[in-house]
Amino acid sequence: MSEIAATLMQSKTARIFHDHILVKEPGNSVNPPWHQDQPYYLVEGEQTVSFWVPLDPIPRDRTIEYIAGSNNWNKDFRPTRFDGTPLFENDTSEDVPDIDNNREDLDIIGWAVEPGDAVAFSFKPLHGAPANASDIRRRVVSIRWVGDDAKFAERLGATSPAFPDLEYEAGSKFEGDEFLMIFERS
Numbered sequence: 750m751s752e753i754a755a756t757l758m759q760s761k762t763a764r765i766f767h768d769h770i771l772v773k774e775p776g777n778s779v780n781p782p783w784h785q786d787q788p789y790y791l792v793e794g795e796q797t798v799s800f801w802v803p804l805d806p807i808p809r810d811r812t813i814e815y816i817a818g819s820n821n822w823n824k825d826f827r828p829t830r831f832d833g834t835p836l837f838e839n840d841t842s843e844d845v846p847d848i849d850n851n852r853e854d855l856d857i858i859g860w861a862v863e864p865g866d867a868v869a870f871s872f873k874p875l876h877g878a879p880a881n882a883s884d885i886r887r888r889v890v891s892i893r894w895v896g897d898d899a900k901f902a903e904r905l906g907a908t909s910p911a912f913p914d915l916e917y918e919a920g921s922k923f924e925g926d927e928f929l930m931i932f933e934r935s
């Protein structure tokens with residue numbers, strides 16, 4: 750995965766930013782709002798990639814979806830928690846537009862997936878995924894990578910994920926023992 754990440758990012762290196770597991774139990778009503786990932790993070794760059802890896806079969810109507818091309822909109826929308834409240838107090842950045850009521854005007858893409866598939870996307874596109882109204886679990890692992898141009902970013906508060914013990918200078922190269930470099934092209 751690290752080598753594929755470096756290739757997709759067009760980067761010499763691939764460094765792990767973080768990984769996480771998303772389990773939506775049958776009937777779970779959590780509906781992650783449409784969002785971009787980068788505004789939540791203490792890292793930014795053009796060379797980023799997440800692998801969204803399903804562990805259960807996920808049909809088209811329950812899978813992750815993207816607005817095609819939104820990675821090039823040059824916007825950082827206001828990050829919100831899953832309950833819709835803003836992640837940072839006093840954040841005056843633009844709200845994510847109302848996508849669900851304007852689906853037919855947008856190029857929304859997504860795929861039915863099986864265990865063994867992976868969807869790769871940068872930290873910038875707008876994406877979301879519905880709640881799990883089915884009677885099977887929906888388990889996914891997300892592994893997030895950054896490349897050569899990654900830098901620490903200043904945000905308005907604790908990021909998500911938060912790294913409470915990490916000391917860093919905004920704008921400096923993103924590196925450190927917490928974020929292992931797994932691949933370097935010779």
Ligand SMILES: O=C(O)CCC(=O)C(=O)O
Nearest residue numbers: 771781801813878889891
């Ligand atoms: O799978 C989901 O429900 C949302 C995943 C997501 O937003 C992400 O991995 O960035």
